[in-house]
Amino acid sequence: KQEVTQIPAALSVPEGENLVLNCSFTDSAIYNLQWFRQDPGKGLTSLLLIQSSQREQTSGRLNASLDKSSGRSTLYIAASQPGDSATYLCAVRPSDSWGKLQFGAGTQVVVTP
């Protein structure tokens, strides 16, 4: 069974510092991996989607890498701002079960001014 782990569970950094969030998964047979942001009491907002054939995706200050063979993805957020404070979740879509997106528990990030 696919298991998705996010470490650390919580992270606090001063404004301006770069953020590094980790996601690991146990089964490398995935179709894609997606990073989401969730603000308190809100739904999930998609940040980046990486197909299994890709090594990284970039959007503005965000960069996500994928190493499928080692079962790892990393989300980098450059020059963090207080507005980046949120919970970040990663999810993998198994290649043999399109319907069953598997989520990690998330990393709660606080960026202090």
Add this chain to the structure above:
Amino acid sequence: NAGVTQTPKFQVLKTGQSMTLQCAQDMNHEYMSWYRQDPGMGLRLIHYSVGAGITDQGEVPNGYNVSRSTTEDFPLRLLSAAPSQTSVYFCASSYSSHSRLRSYEQYFGPGTRLTVT
């Protein structure tokens, strides 16, 4: 596009009552799903559908029913509410693996916060 919409936003039920959580999307996505989110448990898949008339169970299907009569709508029915079903429920949609020229991003609705007393 409104994206994925869910109603109601909040609901309080008594044990044993039934209700339907509504979900609709206007992006012509084939794939729709329901998740529940609980503290310390993350997001868990309840049911999903790969197209109209086709549904399947996820990780935690007991106590819930779904049907998919149209591409746009995917309601979740609680048959006899229990306190263990107190949670935040999210509906999501995406294109399916058959839509090879499209993005496979999963889009989420704003959620329904359900309390069962």
